[in-house]
Amino acid sequence: MAKILTLTLNPALDLTVSLDTLRPGQVNRSHAQHSHAAGKGLNVAQVLADLGHAISVAGFLGRDNLQPFEALIEWRGFADHFVRVPGETRSNLKLVEADGRVTDINGQGPVVDVAAQSALLRRLEQLVPEFDAVVVAGSLPRGITLAWFEQLLQQLRRQGAKVVLDTSGEALRVGLACAPWLVKPNLEELAEALGHPVPDAAARQALVQQLLDAGVEHLVLSNGGEGLSWYSHGATLHAQPPAVQVASTVGAGDSLVAGMLHGLLQDEPAAQTLRRATAIAAQAVTQVGFGIRDREQLARLQAAVHITEHSEASR
Numbered sequence: 001m002a003k004i005l006t007l008t009l010n011p012a013l014d015l016t017v018s019l020d021t022l023r024p025g026q027v028n029r030s031h032a033q034h035s036h037a038a039g040k041g042l043n044v045a046q047v048l049a050d051l052g053h054a055i056s057v058a059g060f061l062g063r064d065n066l067q068p069f070e071a072l073i074e075w076r077g078f079a080d081h082f083v084r085v086p087g088e089t090r091s092n093l094k095l096v097e098a099d100g101r102v103t104d105i106n107g108q109g110p111v112v113d114v115a116a117q118s119a120l121l122r123r124l125e126q127l128v129p130e131f132d133a134v135v136v137a138g139s140l141p142r143g144i145t146l147a148w149f150e151q152l153l154q155q156l157r158r159q160g161a162k163v164v165l166d167t168s169g170e171a172l173r174v175g176l177a178c179a180p181w182l183v184k185p186n187l188e189e190l191a192e193a194l195g196h197p198v199p200d201a202a203a204r205q206a207l208v209q210q211l212l213d214a215g216v217e218h219l220v221l222s223n224g225g226e227g228l229s230w231y232s233h234g235a236t237l238h239a240q241p242p243a244v245q246v247a248s249t250v251g252a253g254d255s256l257v258a259g260m261l262h263g264l265l266q267d268e269p270a271a272q273t274l275r276r277a278t279a280i281a282a283q284a285v286t287q288v289g290f291g292i293r294d295r296e297q298l299a300r301l302q303a304a305v306h307i308t309e310h311s312e313a314s315r
């Protein structure tokens, strides 16, 4: 069991609404809805907890709607280091259609002032040395600048933390420059952060090499139902998940991050890590909400993951 800290700078209440087909501009009728305290770091934390790790959580939470977040943190037994800020934690709307398509409408989040930002950095200064890894995941709330985000990542690095990064947009661009230990963009996020598409395998390989040379140890490039590629100095592996019945793809990336971190911290064979992580992500799309619920289903999915080793391995 490892000690892991997850940072969610911009948590969210996910409201997942299931409907047959979304008709923009018309009255739509849902057939189910669920509300969950969420956000990337908190979702990763839930999966890691189910994998047996001791979890601490931090970031910023709005004081006006603390209840669902505090209830989750208490139920899960997480150590709570969130800095409370004025205002409401955002709500994110997830419109899930019968064919599995998901439309996300993610809110901005509260304004986090400089005092709260400094309070979090001070808290982390004390906390970070106790952890085996620190996961920094999700978007930035209002008030957080890219310069502050870079300062946070540099501070974690200076403290010797294994930083796992999963974010998007400008924050991902800044984050890549700080060479996290593990980073998991999806293909679209990577292209957006670079400001240009990654047109073919050769361009991708050149980019991967550049990131590994700059100090990234594990680059996990995810691509929805197509699976993912894991690049490290040791090897390049690809995983293809089995076809599954999609309930909601929300949380697939977070589950993948948790699964990869779990395997890496246990120092197990790479293929085993990748197989389990891919199965955990595939299981996540069969359910609404976060965490590992059905161990037998997970074992079946694991057996059906197809792993290949790429010949153009980065060494």
Ligand SMILES: Nc1ncnc2c1ncn2[C@@H]1O[C@H](COP(=O)(O)OP(=O)(O)O)[C@@H](O)[C@H]1O
Binding pocket: 185, 186, 187, 221, 222, 223, 224, 225, 226, 227, 228, 241, 242, 243, 244, 246, 249, 251, 252, 253, 254, 256, 278, 281, 282, 285
């Ligand atoms: N339809 C699907 N079937 C099986 N696995 C999936 C599906 N969608 C996503 N996954 C798994 O979840 C991982 C992360 O999903 P992806 O959409 O790439 O990332 P994100 O959720 O961060 O946008 C994928 O690499 C894949 O392993």
Ligand SMILES: O=P(O)(O)OC[C@H]1O[C@](O)(COP(=O)(O)O)[C@@H](O)[C@@H]1O
Binding pocket: 010, 012, 014, 038, 039, 040, 041, 043, 092, 106, 137, 138, 139, 140, 168, 249, 250, 251, 252, 253, 254, 255
């Ligand atoms: O911080 P962001 O980028 O707005 O993302 C937050 C959203 O991402 C999620 O964590 C899901 O992420 P993934 O689908 O990438 O795993 C949601 O729970 C949450 O609403």
